[in-house]
Amino acid sequence: MEPGDLLRSLLRGWTLPLFLFMLGFTLVYLPNFENAKIVRRDDGCSLLHDTHFVLYSKRVVTPSGIGPYAVEVEGERIVSVTKRSEAPKTSPGKPRVLDYGNAVIMPGLVDAHVHINEPGRTEWEGFLTGTKAAVAGGTTAIVDMPLNAHPTTTTKQHLDEKKEAAKGKLYIDTGFWGGLVPDNAYNASILEELLEAGALGLKSFMCPSGIEDFPATTAQHIKASLPVLAKFGRPILVHQEVTDPPSQPSSLVPGEPPSNARDYMRYLNARPLTWEREAVRQLMEVAKDTKPGGVAEGAHVHVVHLSDAEDSLSHIKAAKAEGSSVTVETCAHYLSFAAEDVPEGATEYKCAPPLRDARHRELLWKALLGGDIDMITTDHSPSTPDLKLFEEGDFLKAWGGISGIQFALPATWTHGSAWGMTIQQMSRWWSTVPAKMVNLPRKGSLEFGKDADIVVWDPEESFVIDSTYPIYFKNRLSPYIGHKYSGKVITTFSRGRQVFEEGRHAQKPCGAMINPV
Ligand SMILES: NC(=O)N[C@H]1NC(=O)NC1=O
Ligand SMILES: [Zn+2]
Numbered sequence: 001m002e003p004g005d006l007l008r009s010l011l012r013g014w015t016l017p018l019f020l021f022m023l024g025f026t027l028v029y030l031p032n033f034e035n036a037k038i039v040r041r042d043d044g045c046s047l048l049h050d051t052h053f054v055l056y057s058k059r060v061v062t063p064s065g066i067g068p069y070a071v072e073v074e075g076e077r078i079v080s081v082t083k084r085s086e087a088p089k090t091s092p093g094k095p096r097v098l099d100y101g102n103a104v105i106m107p108g109l110v111d112a113h114v115h116i117n118e119p120g121r122t123e124w125e126g127f128l129t130g131t132k133a134a135v136a137g138g139t140t141a142i143v144d145m146p147l148n149a150h151p152t153t154t155t156k157q158h159l160d161e162k163k164e165a166a167k168g169k170l171y172i173d174t175g176f177w178g179g180l181v182p183d184n185a186y187n188a189s190i191l192e193e194l195l196e197a198g199a200l201g202l203k204s205f206m207c208p209s210g211i212e213d214f215p216a217t218t219a220q221h222i223k224a225s226l227p228v229l230a231k232f233g234r235p236i237l238v239h240q241e242v243t244d245p246p247s248q249p250s251s252l253v254p255g256e257p258p259s260n261a262r263d264y265m266r267y268l269n270a271r272p273l274t275w276e277r278e279a280v281r282q283l284m285e286v287a288k289d290t291k292p293g294g295v296a297e298g299a300h301v302h303v304v305h306l307s308d309a310e311d312s313l314s315h316i317k318a319a320k321a322e323g324s325s326v327t328v329e330t331c332a333h334y335l336s337f338a339a340e341d342v343p344e345g346a347t348e349y350k351c352a353p354p355l356r357d358a359r360h361r362e363l364l365w366k367a368l369l370g371g372d373i374d375m376i377t378t379d380h381s382p383s384t385p386d387l388k389l390f391e392e393g394d395f396l397k398a399w400g401g402i403s404g405i406q407f408a409l410p411a412t413w414t415h416g417s418a419w420g421m422t423i424q425q426m427s428r429w430w431s432t433v434p435a436k437m438v439n440l441p442r443k444g445s446l447e448f449g450k451d452a453d454i455v456v457w458d459p460e461e462s463f464v465i466d467s468t469y470p471i472y473f474k475n476r477l478s479p480y481i482g483h484k485y486s487g488k489v490i491t492t493f494s495r496g497r498q499v500f501e502e503g504r505h506a507q508k509p510c511g512a513m514i515n516p517v
């Protein structure tokens, strides 16, 4: 037999099986070639194993409005947001579709004012518990305050200690504010080192902070820091109370019998509005340096936890109108509670500036809705029960700080919707504006190229935070406990990882530390 004939007969015998094999291969595997891109993750960082998926609902919050959109996530980012009347279909080779029906799909909350007290006071609050509570409430980024931990974050070395303590404990992306104190205020090289090492900006107190190694700064200290901040284009956040305003009225008239320490009004009167008004007045004066052409152009002054939408806000509005670079926040608790409703001895309601009366709460809502308050935060600041002095219920001596990071969304929604707030407005105040203030260009909205930081929630579902309600922050003390709210978080995604769903967290915390851009 010729070699050519041999080959021919071999081929004859093989042709049919070879053809069938190739056909089978094509039919079975070819659709999966596209699937090859769909990597499954099994790293414990996400409850969902897909890395390429589509979220759909009839109420997706986008920069161009709320409506039926499909949000496609690939890896850590949003790769498309498309309007469509119904959910795309899941089909082989295509990313999985998670259809949330009528629930709201919204950018995760960015909470720029959180006290995580690790290292040093981890029994008050730690990174693991704090960020676990945050995601359960739909928050996908926080910025940690420089005080209450020990050491306070006032030098590069202390910031490095913070970062070391945070390693492997973050469910969501977390940034750090550095601290401005009298010790470093006139030392540009310490401040520069701190900002170079990754502090997103600075924070200072104009009154005693309650923490010995975080003493108060004057307006002059703040003024001195502004040119340094300008060089880096970063903000300073200021606690706006001074304890020695020129015309401080006192309700504790000499000779008057001491009132009941368990009475909230006593605390309220001991911390009058004038403290806040005078601080804001002084602060807006130094903020003038941030005007275009000013010695600190490029720096920014942010007023934290506004409780007074009257005179204090007028100073802020005037400063903005004159061109100073200024923003202001209020907190979920000032929007939720009123002084006259604080029960006797209930020191879980104690914070500074204090919760004021219902009229002030109303004015805050009106200022938000009118566009004069820029954003909302929680000022989550827990402590251990002993410091809250529950037995004594002494408002003057108890620790001032409210735990509430897990309830930001339902508290804002429940009260805000009663004032006519829209979901779009809430999303601006909780995500878009804070992301801009902190300077997180990849966060704050659902758009192509942004981080897939997303919360899905049901505005219509209500719940009571009762004794059985799962709370993830440390020390189960909070004024939100015992109240009924609507707006239930269904699931939260942090850079494409499903980190929380219906009472369950991902096995591992895989959030990152945020560096300045
Ligand atoms: N030290 C600290 O956390 N203080 C915070 N607590 C509070 O209620 N207001 C604050 O500034
Ligand atoms: Zn404060």
Ligand SMILES: [Zn+2]
Binding pocket: 113, 115, 145, 379, 381
């Ligand atoms: Zn604070």
